[in-house]
Amino acid sequence: MKHARRRLSSMFATALLLPAIGVSTAAAAESSSAKQEDTYCAMVVGKAGPGGTPSPVLAQECSALSLDDADTKLRSKVSQGTTRATNAELANILMYWYEHTDFNNNNTVPGRITSIYGGDGPCDAAGYRIEPTSWWKANLSSIxxxxxxxxxxxxxxxxxxxxxxxxxGGTGKYLGQYHDNVGISQPHA
Structure with a gap:
């Protein structure tokens, strides 16, 4: 019991310190470049932290034009060294999130899309632990x-x-009971 209390206190203290040292989650990374009208976003996340804490967002950029434009903005920002992400981390797209089922009806229906890059390499057994923004939590429909x-x-x-x-492949076109109801997404091999 004593060790459990100490571990809980340590986890609580770590959770309080993470924002102070510049670590944010996707839920907290409502980027200054993201606007309400931005439909396309690209982000880089790190591996999940200790004790099941969410993956930190290392960089994020959004665009109203296209997913390619959001990716280009992200790559530009990363290459300028103005983020915690590096160019090497842009080699691993972990997944794409879509607002509507069937990948925005096979891209025939307008809807938001986010590409998520893995800052610590491709998926493995441990995986990443991504907490979506409040908007994505209520609107994520396919992956x-x-x-x-x-x-x-x-x-x-x-x-x-x-x-x-x-x-x-096409297996994540509908998320069943998690359609528009995703609090955590943990992709893995």
């Missing part, structure tokens, strides 16, 4: 996995239910 991310452990917004979803 395509990349870079060995074949599955995602999805947790609902209330953090009371978790389930494995296949996300490779």
């Amino acid at each position: 395509i996995g990349q870079s060995n991310c074949s599955f995602a452990r999805l947790t609902n917004i209330a953090l009371t239910s978790t389930s494995e979803q296949a996300i490779w």
Whole structure:
């Protein structure tokens, strides 16, 4: 009991310090470049922290024009050294998030898209642990996995239910009970 209390105190102290040292989650990374009308975003995340803490967002850029434009802005910002991400970290797209089912109806319906890069390499057994922004939590409807991310452990917004979803190829076109209800997305091999 004494060790559990000490571990809990340590985790709480770490959670309080992370924002102070510049670590943010996707939920907290409502980038200054992101505006309400921005439909396309690209972000780089690091591996999940100790004790199940979410992956830190190392960089994020958004665009109203296209996903390619958001990626170009992200690459430009990273190459200028104005983020915590490096160019090497842009080699691994972990997954794409879509606002509508069936990948925005196979891109025939306008909707938001976010590309998520893995700052610590492709997916592995440990995976990343990404907490979506408040908007994505209530609007994430389909996911395509990349870079060995074949599955995602999805947790609902209330953090009371978790389930494995296949996300490779076309298998993540509908998220079932997690449709517009994703509190945590943990892609892995």
